[in-house]
Amino acid sequence: xxxxxxxxxxxxxxxxxxxxxxxxxxxxxxxxxxxxxxxxxxxxxxxxxxxxxxxxxxxxxxxxxxxxxxxxxxxxxxxxxxxxxxxxxxxxxxxxxxxxxxxxxxxxxxxxxxxxxxxxxxxxxxxxxxxxxxxxxxxxxxxxxxxxxxxxxxxxxxxx
Numbered sequence: 001x002x003x004x005x006x007x008x009x010x011x012x013x014x015x016x017x018x019x020x021x022x023x024x025x026x027x028x029x030x031x032x033x034x035x036x037x038x039x040x041x042x043x044x045x046x047x048x049x050x051x052x053x054x055x056x057x058x059x060x061x062x063x064x065x066x067x068x069x070x071x072x073x074x075x076x077x078x079x080x081x082x083x084x085x086x087x088x089x090x091x092x093x094x095x096x097x098x099x100x101x102x103x104x105x106x107x108x109x110x111x112x113x114x115x116x117x118x119x120x121x122x123x124x125x126x127x128x129x130x131x132x133x134x135x136x137x138x139x140x141x142x143x144x145x146x147x148x149x150x151x152x153x154x155x156x157x158x159x160x
Contacts, residue, residue, distance in 0.1 A: 002069045003093070006057040009038045010046055015113030020160065021078075033077055035060045036111045044073060045110040047085065047142075052096050058108070062086055071142075075135060078108055078116050081158060084134065084141040094144035098125060098152040106140065106156050116140075118156035125152050 013036055035042035042060035049055075062072035071087030071094060087094030100120045108116040118140045127150050134143055140156035 003056055006038050006041075006043065006070055007046060007055060010036060010043055010057050010111065014045070014109065014111055019114055021114045021116045021158075022160075033060065033073075033079060034110065034112045041066060041069075043070075043111065044078075045108055047071060048107040048109065049097070049100070049104070050107075051100065051104045054092070056087070056093060058085060074143075078110065078140075081139040082137070083108075083139075084143070087142065087144050089144045089146060094142065094152075097142055097144060097154050098123060098146075100154055106142070106154075108140070117159050119159055120154055121157045122155040123152070124155070125150050127151070 033044045035044050043057050044060045045058055047056050047058050057070040059066040059070055059072040062074045066072050067086065067088050071085050074084040074086040076082035076084050089095045100123055102120055104120045106118040106120065108118070110116070125146070134141055134151070134153050138155045139158040142154040142156070144152050146152055
């Protein structure tokens with residue numbers, strides 16, 4: 001419910017029309033991502049996964065408290081094509097990302113109206129001894145921890 005309330009607020013304040021993001025990679029110092037404040041927390045946009053019927057707000061930073069509300073940017077940036085987003089395994093959050101198929105669409109809509117489109121390229125489930133091991137050269141990475149302690153990692157590439 002908290003996630004839905006944040007998402008409604010974001011959609012109310014985001015531009016009603018979106019612009020496709022150009023397929024360019026900017027230098028790593030171009031890491032700035034606009035954010036909207038909702039209830040004292042910053043959000044960079046929303047993440048839609050049509051095949052799972054999910055549309056979720058994305059918090060700008062990652063804390064245990066924010067993860068209870070929505071997925072969070074763990075590291076990287078959509079600007080530099082290396083964003084990593086962490087989510088809880090809740091049924092209406094990242095609980096079903098392990099069922100995504102290759103070429104399933106994922107869309108990131110920024111708070112300033114830019115649309116980034118991705119397709120799933122790889123889905124992995126593994127025991128992660130070192131969480132930094134998921135920081136790899138992918139345009140978008142989604143991950144969550146399963147009840148058995150394993151980590152589900154979804155790798156995506158940008159499309160235009």
